[in-house]
Amino acid sequence: MAIQGKLRWDAFFLALGLGWTAGVYADETQRPEIMGIEWLKSMRQAASNRSYQGVVSYVKDQQMDSFKLYHRVLDGQERERLISMNSPIREVVRTGGTVSRYSADSQQVVVETKPSGQSVLVSLPEDPATLERYYRINLRGQEYIAGALTQVVALEPRDEYRYSRLIWIDTDTRLPLKLDVLNEDGQSVEQMVFTTINTKDAIDPSDLEPTSGARSAITQISHRESQPVKGLKWSIKDVPSGFQIVSYSTLKRPPSSLPVEHILLSDGFSAVSIYIEQGEGLKASGARKMGAINVDSVQLDRHLVTVMGEVPLKTVSMIVHGVREK
Numbered sequence: 001m002a003i004q005g006k007l008r009w010d011a012f013f014l015a016l017g018l019g020w021t022a023g024v025y026a027d028e029t030q031r032p033e034i035m036g037i038e039w040l041k042s043m044r045q046a047a048s049n050r051s052y053q054g055v056v057s058y059v060k061d062q063q064m065d066s067f068k069l070y071h072r073v074l075d076g077q078e079r080e081r082l083i084s085m086n087s088p089i090r091e092v093v094r095t096g097g098t099v100s101r102y103s104a105d106s107q108q109v110v111v112e113t114k115p116s117g118q119s120v121l122v123s124l125p126e127d128p129a130t131l132e133r134y135y136r137i138n139l140r141g142q143e144y145i146a147g148a149l150t151q152v153v154a155l156e157p158r159d160e161y162r163y164s165r166l167i168w169i170d171t172d173t174r175l176p177l178k179l180d181v182l183n184e185d186g187q188s189v190e191q192m193v194f195t196t197i198n199t200k201d202a203i204d205p206s207d208l209e210p211t212s213g214a215r216s217a218i219t220q221i222s223h224r225e226s227q228p229v230k231g232l233k234w235s236i237k238d239v240p241s242g243f244q245i246v247s248y249s250t251l252k253r254p255p256s257s258l259p260v261e262h263i264l265l266s267d268g269f270s271a272v273s274i275y276i277e278q279g280e281g282l283k284a285s286g287a288r289k290m291g292a293i294n295v296d297s298v299q300l301d302r303h304l305v306t307v308m309g310e311v312p313l314k315t316v317s318m319i320v321h322g323v324r325e326k
Helices: 003-013 032-049 128-133 313-320
Strands: 052-060 063-074 077-084 090-095 098-103 108-113 135-145 148-157 164-170 176-182 188-198 218-226 234-236 244-252 260-266 271-278 288-290 293-300 303-309 323-325
Touching: 032 063, 032 128, 032 135, 032 148, 032 164, 128 135, 135 164, 148 176, 234 260, 234 271, 271 313, 293 313, 293 323, 303 313, 303 323
Parallel strands: 108 218
Antiparallel strands: 052 063, 052 188, 063 077, 077 090, 090 098, 098 108, 135 148, 148 164, 164 176, 176 188, 218 244, 234 323, 244 260, 260 271, 271 303, 288 293, 293 303
C-alpha cells in the first residue's frame, strides 16, 4: 500500500489555529472562546458552500509547492479540483465523497470512494463548540492575506498530545485564507496560504474536470467499504483522552488483493489513522516525520500496523504500541 504517497496529499488537507487569553466579560457572547467558535462555524459553512478559485502555496519540510484550486457546488454536490503548478504534475478531483488522484509521471489515476468528504481547506466538526473540551480557542487580531482583511483564530491544545493551529479567516467571505500547524516548540511545520483568490468570477464546469491527459491514464480503483465497529477484531489500549473511533473500514488497492483495515480516530478536529496490513515481506519502518504528519509502525505476527496523523510523535507511538489483536 502506497501510504507515503497518500500522506503527501492528506497532509495538504489540514491546518488550523493556536492561542488563548483569559479575561472577564460582561457579555458572555464576547468571550474569545465564543467569538472564535462563531468564526469557525461561519468558515466551515463558507468553505463548503461558496464558489472560489485561486492559487495556493503549500510549505512543508522547507519546500514549497503551488496549486491551482477550484471549488464549486454543482447540482447540489460539492466539487473540487486541485492541480499542481510544479513538477511532478498531479491532480486531485473530488466529487462529493469520491476522490480521484492523477499522476502524470506514472500515468495512473487512483480513485478512492469515501464515506464522506470535506473541502481540502477545512476539517471541522459540525459543531465547533465541541472542540473546547480539548482546545483553548482565541482571537489573535487581524491581518491582510492575499489583499483581504482576515481575522486570526487560534486553537491551542489542553495537553501535549495535539498540535496547535492558526487559521486566518477572510472577514468578508469567511473563507480560510491561511492555515498554520505549529509543533510542541511553537515552530511552523506545515503551512497553506492563498497567494491569489477569486470569489466573483463564475467557475466553468470544465474547470472541475481533469485534463485530457489525466482522463486517458490507467485507472486503479481503491475501494473503501465501511465496516461495523463492533466487528473490529483489534483492541486499542492506549489512546489520549478525547480520541474516539469514528469509522472502521477496509480498503482494497491494486495490485494487492488483500484488504487493508483502516481505523480512524478523532477528537473532532485532529485525526489519527491506523492501517493494518497482512502479507509477506511487510516490515515496520519505525517512527518518522513527514512535515506535520508523524508516523510509527510495528509488526504484530503477520500484520504490519501503521499509525499516522497530524499530532505529536508521542501520540502516534502511544497508539501504535497499544494495538492488540482481540
